[in-house]
Amino acid sequence: MTLSYRPADEAPLRLPPAGDLTALRSATRRFVEKELATGGFRPQVDSWMSGFDRDFSRRAAAAGFVGMTVPTEYGGQGRTYLERFVVTEELLAAGAPVAAHWFADRQIAPGLLKHGTDAQKKRYLPAIAAGELAFSIGMSEPEAGSDLAAVATRGRRTRGGWHVSGRKVWTSHAHRADFLLALVRTDPKSRRHDGLSQVLVDLRAPGVNISPIVSLHGRHDFNEVVLDDVFIPDHQVLGVVGEGWQQVIAELGYERSGPERFLSVQPVLELCADAVRAGDFAPTPALGRNLARVIALHHASAQVAVKLSSGESADFESSVVKLLGTMTEGDVLEDLAYALNAGEHSASLRDTLDEALLARPGFTLRGGTNEILRGIVARILGLR
Structure with missing residues (x-):
């Protein structure tokens, strides 16, 4: 994971062989660069909530980036959750408008694969993988x-x-x-x-x-x-x-563990990286410490994806990722607001930071409040 996108070569957009995560990340970046170059989207903070664009979802699906864990027999890519993690991390870091397919791809498709009838799988999964169905x-x-x-x-x-x-x-x-x-x-x-x-x-x-x-x-x-x-x-x-309760609890592992829990504010950091390169902004030690937390969360979330790929439960890990991820996002924004308070900065950076600060209160509420998540973690650790 990097803080900035660099122009990529113009190789055709196609999925690399299964398991080649470096090539997959590069392919996703090429897709993002092409979308940005053609005006396909404007980067947004919290884009998995704020960026609802059915046309973008269809284009992402056509490139193979939606329905990645859906078997090929249902129109998906038949890839692992770790491969999906790589793609979604890049899309979120770019502030891409993924909301139209996000919930269907993140938890509806896995729920259908695990609990759905054959008729339900045939009806819904191909449309989800094509970026056509919003849930x-x-x-x-x-x-x-x-x-x-x-x-x-x-x-x-x-x-x-x-x-x-x-x-x-x-x-x-x-x-x-x-x-x-x-x-x-x-x-x-x-x-x-x-x-x-x-x-x-x-x-x-x-x-x-x-x-x-x-x-x-x-x-x-x-x-x-x-x-x-x-x-x-x-x-x-x-x-x-x-048996809806058991099904919902299983689905929450998908909902709470992904990179959206610590990358909602990444577009702000991208603009900060540009300001650093231009000599207009000097990062503070506190910001550096919080960026280290983001990198640690990247590894933790990736490990959850590995467990999900092998069919293991990740209730504890997903709760930790969601809890620490949303706390880290808030801390990053506080550090940026403090650091940017002095000096003149681009309108784009100021506006994006303001947008993120306004969205911040919801970070720790959706998908389970931090108080609830602390209780889950304490119970699993035998502390209550």
């Missing part, structure tokens, strides 16, 4: 955020499926997505972690109502989704009815 995740509710087992959205059995009613909040890009993967309680008499199921909700179905949740800095990434007696056919239940 939102429906877990949190007004009274079930950190305490996810308290979900109140109900699924009532009916002929051929389920009638689902309830409210989901903080649903990223539900106003733009095609489907919502929702956690619902299908057995109202069950205990907290039992009787939960996952269902695939067509966001254009009757009874689905989506309202914006606009952030304090004016961004509309989140939504409230109200499900009013929405019919979910049996073929849109993911996995086993009543």
Whole structure:
């Protein structure tokens, strides 16, 4: 991982042989350079949340950078999670607009491969690998955020499926997505972690109502989704009815461990690197220490990808990456704001830093608050 992109040669964009991570990283950089040169995107901080661009996702998919871990029989690349890690790290570091395919590629596809029926795999996976399907995740509710087992959205059995009613909040890009993967309680008499199921909700179905949740800095990434007696056919239940909790916990390993947890602010660092080379900015020792933390997180996240490739659980490691990653991002921004307070700097650097600072409060909340993650780590270590 480097702090700056250098112009690459003009070799054709194609995936290198499996296992050649250096060549894969170079191929991804060539794709990024071509996109930047042709105006394909403008680098953004927090681009896996703020950068929703279906056209970019289709181009990335055509280059082989979406659906990398999806088997070739379903239209994917059949690569490892470590190879996907390399690609996503480069795209995030470049501030590329990956949000349109991010959730589908990161956790929906693995969930379908593990729990989906043959029909579900054939229906959804090729479209995900082509960058054509956008998913939102429906877990949190007004009274079930950190305490996810308290979900109140109900699924009532009916002929051929389920009638689902309830409210989901903080649903990223539900106003733009095609489907919502929702956690619902299908057995109202069950205990907290039992009787939960996952269902695939067509966001254009009757009874689905989506309202914006606009952030304090004016961004509309989140939504409230109200499900009013929405019919979910049996073929849109993911996995086993009543085992949704176990499925969700497994998916969180994918959600929490990736490079998005420590590279959301990388575009700011890229501009700082340019300023250093131009002699306009002198890095502080504190910033250097935090950059060392970013490099350490790079290695930790890569190790999680190795474990996921071998089918191992990475609950502990993914929680640590997410916890330390989002803390590091905040510390990096504080150091930059302090260091840049004196002196004149480019408008681009100032604006990008301001954008990152405004987005910062959400870093430690999404995907599980830091308080919840500390509890998970403590429990696994036997401290509670």
